[in-house]
Amino acid sequence: MANDTEKPKLSKNLMQMKFMQRKQQSDDREKLEEEEQRVIDEEHWVLDIPELKKLESRYEVIDSFVPCEGLKxxxxxxxxxxxxxxxxxxxxxxxxxxxxxxxxxxxxxxxxxxxxxxxxxxxxxxxxKFGKKRHRNSTGDEPQVKKKKKKFLKPKED
The missing domain is CATH 1.20.5 (Single alpha-helices involved in coiled-coils or other helix-helix interfaces)
Known part of the structure; x- marks a missing residue:
């Protein structure tokens, strides 16, 4: 029963052909790369720090150059x-x-x-402007009356 699960092996002459050797080399390279990646993943350190929130930018990003050029x-x-x-x-x-x-x-x-x-x-x-000279300074139609000049009044003594 052990022989039923095993795959039949190819002959020695077939395995020495160039296309079979190239296939074998590519398979070996893939296995080696997978092994290296597995080792790197195991050795990789992971910190338990929460992800930093993205800071809001103070700058506005505009995809077009139209505002810069002042185009209408x-x-x-x-x-x-x-x-x-x-x-x-x-x-x-x-x-x-x-x-x-x-x-x-x-x-x-x-x-x-x-x-x-x-x-x-x-x-x-x-x-x-067109009124008579005596009416120019007054606002009404009546003639202007001369005002008496006020004299200095002496203060009363107590």
Whole structure:
């Protein structure tokens, strides 16, 4: 029964052929590498330290260079090379100009209340300018009355 489980051995002449020798050498190399790996694994030290958590970075990583270059829409086209890109660029330019003009208009515009206050001030100034000389210093239509010059009053003695 012992003979039934054993594999039949190949002949000596067959084992001396080159392809059989190469196969035998590769098998020997694999066994040697496995043995070396097993020895390394057994000798390898393992520390019982918990894994360190990954520290959060203070830096933001961006895969694109677009923010660094300050590009508006990411691509450029020159002299009609890519008409679709040039069309997009033109639409961005128009939108930017509209925003700038709206901001400028809003900055320069005057509200109704502010306009009324300015108009009142201008009307008063013009009225003073074209009024008669005696009425220029007063605000009303009545002639100006001369004010008496106040004299120094002596303090009372107790």
């Amino acid at each position: 829409y990411g691509r450029f086209s020159f002299q009609g090379f890519n008409p679709a890109i040039e069309k997009i660029a033109k639409s961005f330019e128009v939108a930017k100009e509209e925003e700038a003009s709206e901001a400028k208009e809003k900055e320069e515009s005057v509200s109704d209340d502010e306009m009324a206050r300015r108009y009142e001030a201008i009307v008063g100034t013009i009225q003073k």
